[in-house]
Amino acid sequence: MLTAKDVLNKDDLIVITGAGGFIGGSLARYYHHQRYTRIRAIDKKPLPDWYQHVPGVECLSMDLSEKQNAIRAVEGAVEVYNLAADWAGWASLRDFASSVCGAYDQYTYDRGSLSRWS
Numbered sequence: 001m002l003t004a005k006d007v008l009n010k011d012d013l014i015v016i017t018g019a020g021g022f023i024g025g026s027l028a029r030y031y032h033h034q035r036y037t038r039i040r041a042i043d044k045k046p047l048p049d050w051y052q053h054v055p056g057v058e059c060l061s062m063d064l065s066e067k068q069n070a071i072r073a074v075e076g077a078v079e080v081y082n083l084a085a086d087w088a089g090w091a092s093l094r095d096f097a098s099s100v101c102g103a104y105d106q107y108t109y110d111r112g113s114l115s116r117w118s
Contacts, residue, residue: 018083020050
């Protein structure tokens with residue numbers, strides 16, 4: 001099985017959603033320690049409320065339930081880790097997931113920039 005190390009260049013853009021939490025923040029730190037230079041960390045929470053901050057990582061506070069934010073989030077990305085979860089909106093997540101994934105899929109198809117969705 002291929003891993004990110006097998007397919008990514010050190011300057012490929014890696015996007016991590018839900019990066020304000022423990023797991024997402026730890027994943028950002030992991031890639032930073034592996035010397036990846038372009039990491040975009042995103043969470044809906046305000047930046048001061050994030051569990052951890054990793055120096056040199058692009059940190060964005062944005063609501064990915066808004067289509068334009070979702071498109072902006074993955075712009076130029078080669079690898080995406082979607083760890084974002086709005087538990088308060090769990091009832092609508094099922095319906096929304098298909099529309100968001102559709103937006104990502106359309107973006108991928110139109111731009112050809114996203115190689116993997118994890």
